[in-house]
Amino acid sequence: MIEIKEVNIEDVLKVHKNIPEFYDVIPEKEYFENRYKGREKLIIVAYYDGIPAGYIIGYDKFQDNKSFYCWMTGVDVNYRRLGILTQLMDYQTNWAKDKGYHILKIKTRNTRREMLSFLIRNGFYFTDVQTKENIKDNRINLQKDIVNEIPNTQIVTSNNINKLIESTNDIKNILMQLLDFEKEKEEIHLIHRKDMKKLLNCSDITIAKMFNREDFPGIMIGEHKVEKSALKKWLQERRV
Numbered sequence: 001m002i003e004i005k006e007v008n009i010e011d012v013l014k015v016h017k018n019i020p021e022f023y024d025v026i027p028e029k030e031y032f033e034n035r036y037k038g039r040e041k042l043i044i045v046a047y048y049d050g051i052p053a054g055y056i057i058g059y060d061k062f063q064d065n066k067s068f069y070c071w072m073t074g075v076d077v078n079y080r081r082l083g084i085l086t087q088l089m090d091y092q093t094n095w096a097k098d099k100g101y102h103i104l105k106i107k108t109r110n111t112r113r114e115m116l117s118f119l120i121r122n123g124f125y126f127t128d129v130q131t132k133e134n135i136k137d138n139r140i141n142l143q144k145d146i147v148n149e150i151p152n153t154q155i156v157t158s159n160n161i162n163k164l165i166e167s168t169n170d171i172k173n174i175l176m177q178l179l180d181f182e183k184e185k186e187e188i189h190l191i192h193r194k195d196m197k198k199l200l201n202c203s204d205i206t207i208a209k210m211f212n213r214e215d216f217p218g219i220m221i222g223e224h225k226v227e228k229s230a231l232k233k234w235l236q237e238r239r240v
Contacts, residue, residue, distance in 0.1 A: 067104070127142060
């Protein structure tokens with residue numbers, strides 16, 4: 001069971017330390033407090049069966065009376081692909097609507113392919129790219145209209161991608177890479193994570209841990225699945 005709660009920053013730190021993407025940034029609570037000091041903020045943690053498993057920190061960065069900034073978000077590597085990020089985002093969206101905000105804004109990195117795919121599938125659009133010396137370090141800004149929302153598309157398709165390609169070559173290249181990945185998935189026989197649970201008769205946590213193993217042949221973008229023959233080979237050669 002997933003439960004979302006509004007909390008203090010100390011509760012976020014309990015989750016933050018278990019997110020590998022942030023291992024190079026393990027700050028004290030003052031780092032967070034100084035960022036949103038004096039601004040309207042939302043700090044939420046997702047609890048999975050009572051265990052803190054994910055969080056979002058958002059605040060009124062731009063003070064333009066319409067946009068709310070999703071500053072930091074992450075899910076413990078042991079609890080991914082369980083719908084936690086979706087529920088966190090839904091909570092933030094509803095909270096921001098109630099507060100009178102019209103737009104959600106977020107920034108992520110070019111290397112965060114799963115996050116980019118998640119945001120696209122959930123109605124976010126690219127606005128611009130902040131280029132760095134190494135293209136992998138580029139920052140990508142996105143935003144979502146939460147008042148006149150486009151329904152969740154669930155999966156990135158050719159039509160979705162074509163609608164998103166509007167401005168720079170940087171954005172176009174990023175989107176086309178994601179589209180190529182989705183096309184590869186469609187050409188092979190894939191098993192969804194929820195079907196693996198039934199097939200192997202194990203828990204959501206066990207399946208999530210399998211997908212997070214470096215040697216697991218899972219497809220992590222879009223709907224989380226695994227190619228049937230690759231799964232069979234992996235199960236034969238390795239202990240689950």
